[in-house]
Amino acid sequence: MGDTVQNECNVITIFPMVIECMGINPSTPTASDGQMSVSITGGTPPYTIIWSNGNVSPAINNLSVGEYSVTVIDYYGDFSAETSCTLSTVLDCDFGVYVQNFTVEPTPTPTLTPTPTSIPFVPGGFTFDADYIVLTYAFTDGIDLDTRTKVTVPDIGQTTLTDSIGWCCSEQWPADGTPILTWGGDNTGTGFESVLIDLIEFKTQYPGQNIITINSKAFWYGELGTNPVTIRVTLYKGGTMIADPENYTFYNNTFTSAYGALSPGSTVTTNLSECIEGENITSLQYNLITFNGVFL
Secondary structure, eight states, rough: OOEEEOOOSSEEEEEEEEEEEEEOOOOTTOOOEEEEEEEEEOOOSSOEEETTTTOOSEEEEEEEEEEEEEEEOOOOSSSEEEEEEOOOSSHHHHHHHHEEEOOOOOOOOOOOEEEEEEOOOOEEEEOOOSSEEEEEEEESSSEEEEEEEEEEEETTTSSSSSGGGGTBBEEEEEESSSSSSSEEOOOOOOOEEEEEHHHHHHHHHTTOOOOOEEEEEEEEEESSSOOOOOOEEEESSSSOEEGGGGGTEEEEEHHHHHHHHOOBBOOOOOSSOOOOEEEEEEEEEEEEEEEEEEEE
């Protein structure tokens, strides 16, 4: 096996991608009965195959004398390779079978960033069996909203300001070991800031707990905003959560089901460039037995 690379979709790709080009020459210089095929190792199948004559199959037939190029792209677009093969009427010692073997170093192409699946947000409470919750603070004006997120029920040890998730506090909780809450990063502009709540891990660390209540607070560190701040709650069943630090959030494109809920808006009036607790926006209470969620 060759070297490997792991792309953003958590898929292991083997490289280099090697192309072996094989052909059967036309029977005469004017005949069109030649054949060409390509075999591929490495990369991630299935592959996209494009021949210079427009064919997209691994093998092409009814060919005349000439040169045929082929481009191969692996499934995730991580690697591509291109080569050309020539058919002629000069026979070799392989009894008329003309064989060319090409080992082509992969041409790395930028790994496409997966596009998060769009999920609509419905105002108010909900009923949904979730494994993960992404709690997103959405602010459409102002600069640098600093957020504070903590579990208030049950007591998981977030008793002080610095135990909260957010700037100048904690990036995950518990601070050691596998986290239940994970911060998406500090957005010093306008837009969004998120926290991932891993309910699977919560149930592992706190078996028998039927209720989890997550409190959200915030304040303006930079320019004061006047539009209400809302909490977008994205719930996922199944799949794998992926951090998206460039957008201060998390997403999951392999879920079996998902739901979006939206809290009432709350205007944040505290504007202070210090490490403070902030003012209350809302609390989300989620029942792990009935799967009911409500904003308090």
